[in-house]
Amino acid sequence: MKTPLIIKHFLAEGLVGESPLLTITDPFTSDIGAYVVEGDHDTVNRAVMHAQIVQKEIAHIPTYQRAQILQRVGVELLNRKEEVAEGMALLTGKTIREARTEVDRSADILVLSGEEARRNEGLTLPADALPSGRGRVAFTIRVPVGVVVGITAFNAPLSIACHKVGPSFAAGNATILKPDPRGAFAGVVLAELFAAAGAPAGSVQVVQGGAKTGEALVRHTGVDLVNFTGSTRAGEAIISMAGLKRVLLELGGNAATIVHHDADLKSCIEPIAQAAFGLAGQSCISLQRLFVHESIYERFVLTLVDRASHLRVGSPFDPSTDVGPLVSDEAAERLQEWIDQAVAAGARLLCGGQRTGRLFPPTILEQPPVDQKIVCEEVFGPVVSIFPYREINEAIGATNASRFGLQAGVFTASLDVALRVAYQMEVGGVIVNGPSRYRLDHLPYGGVKRSGIGREGPRFAIEDMTHVKTVVMSPAGGWGV
Numbered sequence: 001m002k003t004p005l006i007i008k009h010f011l012a013e014g015l016v017g018e019s020p021l022l023t024i025t026d027p028f029t030s031d032i033g034a035y036v037v038e039g040d041h042d043t044v045n046r047a048v049m050h051a052q053i054v055q056k057e058i059a060h061i062p063t064y065q066r067a068q069i070l071q072r073v074g075v076e077l078l079n080r081k082e083e084v085a086e087g088m089a090l091l092t093g094k095t096i097r098e099a100r101t102e103v104d105r106s107a108d109i110l111v112l113s114g115e116e117a118r119r120n121e122g123l124t125l126p127a128d129a130l131p132s133g134r135g136r137v138a139f140t141i142r143v144p145v146g147v148v149v150g151i152t153a154f155n156a157p158l159s160i161a162c163h164k165v166g167p168s169f170a171a172g173n174a175t176i177l178k179p180d181p182r183g184a185f186a187g188v189v190l191a192e193l194f195a196a197a198g199a200p201a202g203s204v205q206v207v208q209g210g211a212k213t214g215e216a217l218v219r220h221t222g223v224d225l226v227n228f229t230g231s232t233r234a235g236e237a238i239i240s241m242a243g244l245k246r247v248l249l250e251l252g253g254n255a256a257t258i259v260h261h262d263a264d265l266k267s268c269i270e271p272i273a274q275a276a277f278g279l280a281g282q283s284c285i286s287l288q289r290l291f292v293h294e295s296i297y298e299r300f301v302l303t304l305v306d307r308a309s310h311l312r313v314g315s316p317f318d319p320s321t322d323v324g325p326l327v328s329d330e331a332a333e334r335l336q337e338w339i340d341q342a343v344a345a346g347a348r349l350l351c352g353g354q355r356t357g358r359l360f361p362p363t364i365l366e367q368p369p370v371d372q373k374i375v376c377e378e379v380f381g382p383v384v385s386i387f388p389y390r391e392i393n394e395a396i397g398a399t400n401a402s403r404f405g406l407q408a409g410v411f412t413a414s415l416d417v418a419l420r421v422a423y424q425m426e427v428g429g430v431i432v433n434g435p436s437r438y439r440l441d442h443l444p445y446g447g448v449k450r451s452g453i454g455r456e457g458p459r460f461a462i463e464d465m466t467h468v469k470t471v472v473m474s475p476a477g478g479w480g481v
């Protein structure tokens, strides 16, 4: 057993905090992986006070220097890739391969944020479009909102944090991160890198803790914007607590993908298997509901079951592992219950279905009743439900019959079908000839319905993390023109 990590807050003065401590277990071995300090009201107040002061300084750093700092943080993060990837595999259970990919993506997000800082543009507007604007000039500038709180989920602790901190710093804000305790380590590394890259002390602070600490930050009147990633339930609580703050929410989903009869079957099986079972299904856009045209249904199902049955389930640290453990006993017990309920209600279990502790084999269920939790709630595990359809409109309608709306995929050779899906699907993003779980970090990303409010992606997040200020100018002495 490795010595557990001790993870502190990172405030303007550096690493602080002794107690109380939260205990984080390794999802694979059940050993204690880390002790994380838990922030109280005093920690929260100190962090907010520092943030308010340093934000004025950040806002005056010339844009090119903010961009350079973000570039340096991105580069230095890659120098700590192995250490950060191992920390994430240990505390979240994601495989070491997946964790390394996340570090690479995170570095890109920071560098992209730096580039977007340079494009934080305003508009010039025709003041004289109305008679009272005659002789005047009008333009807008984008100004930082002030103090941004980023609250992050356990499942992608580094990349989600980078999607908050990168655009926030680029826009000239001070940021306080409140990671999920399983992402505490990733948060501290990020804050250390900002300090080392020349960002003013306190530009990025990390207050550790769970929901209670998060609530204290959300309620704090010194905070201007809350950028949250996590469950829909917590998102709803946050919006009701935030008061007069801007709130951005990246929430849950139960993503669907359609495989039409003209899809290239050979090339779609692997991405579909990865999207459903990779990350042990613990991604907000994991493929949970699969609609397959009836004419190819049997062949498709046989091939997918064969591929799923050959995926390797096991230790996150074994480079050949495809599917690691679920994050906790609670998550594994909930998922087993949902699978058993669906089978009792008439679903056919095509493979998997029985856990060993927190490890679930890739599981495929055929046609569970659509009111089963395994279909209509967020599964967050390596389980996909599969349904045949005859007409494309049926599949689109079934996909839209969800309270969530994050992302969807469609495999088809038909431009007509692709466009119909793209326009009619009630989601934040549609992937054509790819599965629901696909993301390019510079594109707008986010949900509709109960999947969220706002868009990530540095360019779009910078818009959300700035205010538009309007300037109207008249010639000196020319007010009465």
Ligand code: NAD
Pocket (backbone or CB within 6 Å): 151, 152, 153, 154, 155, 156, 160, 178, 179, 180, 181, 209, 210, 211, 212, 213, 214, 215, 218, 229, 230, 231, 232, 234, 235, 237, 238, 250, 251, 252, 253, 283, 284, 285, 378, 380, 406, 446, 447, 451, 452
């Ligand atoms: P969670 O909601 O339990 O916790 C997320 C974060 O919120 C943690 O830091 C937690 O401490 C904090 N928190 C919880 N309750 C809070 C409250 N009342 N006030 C303030 N803070 C609170 O979610 P999780 O289990 O860590 O993550 C899984 C969820 O996150 C899934 O629903 C998943 O879909 C979602 N997620 C969404 C995206 C996205 O981009 N849409 C990305 C990743 C994860």
